[in-house]
Amino acid sequence: MTDPAASTVPADLGAHVRDLCKAAREASAALARAPTAVKDRCLRALAAAIRQRSAELLDANARDVERARREGLDRAALDRLMLTPKTIESMATGVEQVAQLADPIGAIDGVRSMPSGIRVGRMRVPLGVIGIIYESRPNVTVDAAALCIKSGNATVLRGGSEAIESNRALAHLVADALEQAQLPRAAVQMIDTTDRAAVGHLITLPEYIDVIVPRGGRSLIERLMRESRVPMIKHLDGVCHVYIDDSADLDQAVRIADNAKTQRYGTCNTMETLLVAAGIAPTVLPRLGSVYAAKQVELRCCPQALAILSIAGIGPLVAATEDDWRAEYLAPILSIRVVAGLDEAIAHINTYGSRHTDAIVTTDHPRAMRFLREVDSASVMINASTRFADGFEYGLGAEIGISNDKLHARGPVGLEGLTSQKFVVFGNGEVRI
Amino acid sequence: MTDPAASTVPADLGAHVRDLCKAAREASAALARAPTAVKDRCLRALAAAIRQRSAELLDANARDVERARREGLDRAALDRLMLTPKTIESMATGVEQVAQLADPIGAIDGVRSMPSGIRVGRMRVPLGVIGIIYESRPNVTVDAAALCIKSGNATVLRGGSEAIESNRALAHLVADALEQAQLPRAAVQMIDTTDRAAVGHLITLPEYIDVIVPRGGRSLIERLMRESRVPMIKHLDGVCHVYIDDSADLDQAVRIADNAKTQRYGTCNTMETLLVAAGIAPTVLPRLGSVYAAKQVELRCCPQALAILSIAGIGPLVAATEDDWRAEYLAPILSIRVVAGLDEAIAHINTYGSRHTDAIVTTDHPRAMRFLREVDSASVMINASTRFADGFEYGLGAEIGISNDKLHARGPVGLEGLTSQKFVVFGNGEVRI
Numbered sequence: 001m002t003d004p005a006a007s008t009v010p011a012d013l014g015a016h017v018r019d020l021c022k023a024a025r026e027a028s029a030a031l032a033r034a035p036t037a038v039k040d041r042c043l044r045a046l047a048a049a050i051r052q053r054s055a056e057l058l059d060a061n062a063r064d065v066e067r068a069r070r071e072g073l074d075r076a077a078l079d080r081l082m083l084t085p086k087t088i089e090s091m092a093t094g095v096e097q098v099a100q101l102a103d104p105i106g107a108i109d110g111v112r113s114m115p116s117g118i119r120v121g122r123m124r125v126p127l128g129v130i131g132i133i134y135e136s137r138p139n140v141t142v143d144a145a146a147l148c149i150k151s152g153n154a155t156v157l158r159g160g161s162e163a164i165e166s167n168r169a170l171a172h173l174v175a176d177a178l179e180q181a182q183l184p185r186a187a188v189q190m191i192d193t194t195d196r197a198a199v200g201h202l203i204t205l206p207e208y209i210d211v212i213v214p215r216g217g218r219s220l221i222e223r224l225m226r227e228s229r230v231p232m233i234k235h236l237d238g239v240c241h242v243y244i245d246d247s248a249d250l251d252q253a254v255r256i257a258d259n260a261k262t263q264r265y266g267t268c269n270t271m272e273t274l275l276v277a278a279g280i281a282p283t284v285l286p287r288l289g290s291v292y293a294a295k296q297v298e299l300r301c302c303p304q305a306l307a308i309l310s311i312a313g314i315g316p317l318v319a320a321t322e323d324d325w326r327a328e329y330l331a332p333i334l335s336i337r338v339v340a341g342l343d344e345a346i347a348h349i350n351t352y353g354s355r356h357t358d359a360i361v362t363t364d365h366p367r368a369m370r371f372l373r374e375v376d377s378a379s380v381m382i383n384a385s386t387r388f389a390d391g392f393e394y395g396l397g398a399e400i401g402i403s404n405d406k407l408h409a410r411g412p413v414g415l416e417g418l419t420s421q422k423f424v425v426f427g428n429g430e431v432r433i
Numbered sequence: 434m435t436d437p438a439a440s441t442v443p444a445d446l447g448a449h450v451r452d453l454c455k456a457a458r459e460a461s462a463a464l465a466r467a468p469t470a471v472k473d474r475c476l477r478a479l480a481a482a483i484r485q486r487s488a489e490l491l492d493a494n495a496r497d498v499e500r501a502r503r504e505g506l507d508r509a510a511l512d513r514l515m516l517t518p519k520t521i522e523s524m525a526t527g528v529e530q531v532a533q534l535a536d537p538i539g540a541i542d543g544v545r546s547m548p549s550g551i552r553v554g555r556m557r558v559p560l561g562v563i564g565i566i567y568e569s570r571p572n573v574t575v576d577a578a579a580l581c582i583k584s585g586n587a588t589v590l591r592g593g594s595e596a597i598e599s600n601r602a603l604a605h606l607v608a609d610a611l612e613q614a615q616l617p618r619a620a621v622q623m624i625d626t627t628d629r630a631a632v633g634h635l636i637t638l639p640e641y642i643d644v645i646v647p648r649g650g651r652s653l654i655e656r657l658m659r660e661s662r663v664p665m666i667k668h669l670d671g672v673c674h675v676y677i678d679d680s681a682d683l684d685q686a687v688r689i690a691d692n693a694k695t696q697r698y699g700t701c702n703t704m705e706t707l708l709v710a711a712g713i714a715p716t717v718l719p720r721l722g723s724v725y726a727a728k729q730v731e732l733r734c735c736p737q738a739l740a741i742l743s744i745a746g747i748g749p750l751v752a753a754t755e756d757d758w759r760a761e762y763l764a765p766i767l768s769i770r771v772v773a774g775l776d777e778a779i780a781h782i783n784t785y786g787s788r789h790t791d792a793i794v795t796t797d798h799p800r801a802m803r804f805l806r807e808v809d810s811a812s813v814m815i816n817a818s819t820r821f822a823d824g825f826e827y828g829l830g831a832e833i834g835i836s837n838d839k840l841h842a843r844g845p846v847g848l849e850g851l852t853s854q855k856f857v858v859f860g861n862g863e864v865r866i
Contacts, residue, residue, distance in 0.1 A: 029807070032807070128809070381857070407841040
């Protein structure tokens, strides 16, 4: 018997990936001009198919999980890999929600008349072909495909090898749904191989792929940053800060600093360093210290914070090192630094942060507005938890990824981040003089 | 006597360029938070200094021109290099115009209340540090610096070696103007060396440079595309089309196709290929042929166009080859192809074009709108000359470059293209549940 996970990819992997990306490029024009109703019909057909074929999906996934278990995948990765009737239903619902979002494509904004007589505006258009590189979660196959279809983009999917049978089953449903809506099946491609070299081919085809969205751990992103010749929408890490200003409302400060650290430890918008103004540190740190101690959060402190917390009887405490200010723990660990005030807080964040998400707690309006303007991060917040940096919480309707880069999209990226604007000119025979 | 063009750059060029880019990065925060009035004061001081010091500028430029002449620079390049009292005045006026443009920085758009209670919007912020790589025109030193200052960005300038003395003199005026407005001199840096290796260093410092804007010929851009590790705002070439539809107004078609080709031959928005619907070709091509013949434009024709123009007695004619459809002539040469209709025209443009600027001449509304939507170029026009693809004609107030890429800015890039938007969140103690 052949290995059920075996791919059908021919010997020349490079040529195969190239053909597949070329087919996606060719199909992209049809998707770009597809009317909203056709794209939505495709998405609703996909949601229906996911529900109807859930038994097959669970079977394919069970084979992936069984194989992953034999190969010794850890508990957390197995959790991410596993589909259940509940996660399948939530995939279907997610696709229906994308169908309900407003179609960004074709919108024309800001048309103005020029002295020459022409009228100039901008039209929102798809980027073209999006490459998605992800790890074990098979739901990304469907979530990403749905967002790309709605935004008029073709897609090339490259999922984790441990999820290959689940991804293959889901990709078939996507292709069927495209066909049902009379869109080209080739508009969503899956690179169906466990050969890791496929990624290397995918990220070096700028002629066929317009942008890569990588979803995965730091080592994946670092590799792609070194090797990709295609622009990426990505973030490397989230070293997020909350700064508690002298003027902060004490209850707000405690509530926000607690939530930003402890609501979930493993997300990129979790606070990793707490900055506290010297004037309020003796009041707020003991209260916060108790909260963290109760939740067994390890505290790595600057000398001043160490002194204040020790006196308050909070412990055990660890002395922070320089490395702690740059650390993304993704764990119940928090570094704490007492700063003189706003200037030092902003300087610390712009030096050690990762330009992801940073918040100030303050009642002082000028300081709030200075923080907003001068902290150079994708999301900057006043009196709110960093955990809000999220496409759904921002009202984008969905999220394909988060970008810490400055060009194109910054912060949570929804449908609009998968589009760009071209200039459109309406004339009446005008010529340049 | 030492060579007056000799640079003051130390032996280790790589370390020197790195220091200079690092200094620009450090100065960028001060520029990012500078109030509009301070940036405008700097620009007005710069305009005044350019006028006051015009004699020195002309002297420095005369030395560049003299050296370039000795080294055998061609006539066109000498023209681009040369400053005159008139070009100096127009530099000063240009800087004053930038001072008068609205400041894009700090604008907050689209603030909306979310179900969680937070309010979310976007704030426009500078990109950070812009690297400008340009060839012989010294006015770019001032134009680019002015746009970067107004948009709150620090700048690293790398001009052509033939203009080094002119550029040095202008860069000193820029630094003085920054200082006069109490902004850091380091915010605009010039790489003061004729050593070509400097560019290689500049384009591999993503930690200090946020975006490179190259202004120069195809070979420069191609080299940068291969080697740059910093994102670029650039276009490689402009293979622009005019498509004359069956339904076109004949006078408009002739006027637009004439202007798009002959108003200036050497610009990137000049038409290089004319597409004509078969139904109107026998009527419009003879008229256009006479226009082009009178202006000595060489016509490279598909077999059908060749037949029509021959019968009309237009000549000499050349049979077009496959290469002609991809050619950017930048010269009095035009390729002409008769197509069946709109579908073939769109397919030709999306296959052979360079995604720069393409126009349709038509009176048919549905076809006009299909062309607008389906031609995948940075500028798409209805009944107007491609020559309008320009920052000033589009009302951007100024232009730092043109982008054919899809991410970030597309088409002519003005102040806004040197900025991005971050998310801002206004809360009142909200936390994630």
